[in-house]
Amino acid sequence: MYLKSIEVNGFKSFAHKMIFKFEHGITGIVGPNGSGKSNVADAVRWVLGEQRAKQLRGSKMEDVIFAGTELRKPMGSAYVAITLDNSDHNLPIQFEEVTVARRVYRSGESEYLINGSACRRKDIVELFFDTGIGKEGYSIIGQGQIEQILSGKPEDRRELFDEAAGIVKYKKNKLETQRSLEIERENLVRVTDILTELE
Numbered sequence: 478m479y480l481k482s483i484e485v486n487g488f489k490s491f492a493h494k495m496i497f498k499f500e501h502g503i504t505g506i507v508g509p510n511g512s513g514k515s516n517v518a519d520a521v522r523w524v525l526g527e528q529r530a531k532q533l534r535g536s537k538m539e540d541v542i543f544a545g546t547e548l549r550k551p552m553g554s555a556y557v558a559i560t561l562d563n564s565d566h567n568l569p570i571q572f573e574e575v576t577v578a579r580r581v582y583r584s585g586e587s588e589y590l591i592n593g594s595a596c597r598r599k600d601i602v603e604l605f606f607d608t609g610i611g612k613e614g615y616s617i618i619g620q621g622q623i624e625q626i627l628s629g630k631p632e633d634r635r636e637l638f639d640e641a642a643g644i645v646k647y648k649k650n651k652l653e654t655q656r657s658l659e660i661e662r663e664n665l666v667r668v669t670d671i672l673t674e675l676e
């Protein structure tokens with residue numbers, strides 16, 4: 478699996494549609510300070526479901542929408558789409574090519590898409606579980622993040638190892654099953670109470 482392209486339109490400093498195409502091998506993005514290099518990484522984090530504005534170096538989610546300059550009017554929405562080659566089927570989806578997209582409007586309305594079909598944020602987050610690519614994945618290391626990882630709590634560091642070991646989805650399934658079991662246990666107590674009352 479590899480990242481083939483990133484499309485941005487109205488996202489942060491990218492006022493209009495722009496497509497970054499990547500070939501095999503290493504690609505470097507260079508440019509003067511403040512020209513938008515980190516905004517490209519932010520776009521990837523955002524499309525993968527990042528909800529914390531601070532992680533995207535903003536104060537509120539609306540900050541991801543192009544705010545306008547002296548020469549250009551602000552945009553009403555931000556759109557990002559990333560396309561991945563999935564011919565090795567590393568992503569648990571039948572398609573050989575997967576495009577994940579997200580759009581947000583100033584009104585706060587937003588949508589997520591997988592290969593053009595509307596989906597929930599949860600579907601995108603789960604699609605990338607254990608791939609290292611998710612919004613918490615280790616494939617995007619931001620400025621200052623190495624230091625944060627090294628000085629962080631062992632539990633937080635462990636999350637990275639869990640992801641690399643491919644056990645995040647099992648942990649999540651376990652949690653969900655434990656929650657369902659708990660609910661069933663409570664239901665059973667209630668039923669037992671009712672039965673006792675009836676006897």
Ligand code: ATP
Nearest residue numbers: 489490510511512513514515516540541542543544
């Ligand atoms: P450096 O090399 O200093 O780290 P960089 O090339 O990584 O810089 P970024 O931090 O990606 O640059 O981009 C910062 C630029 O993006 C700033 O000029 C800022 O004004 C612009 N920017 C951020 N959000 C928006 C927005 N919503 N609308 C318009 N411009 C924005």
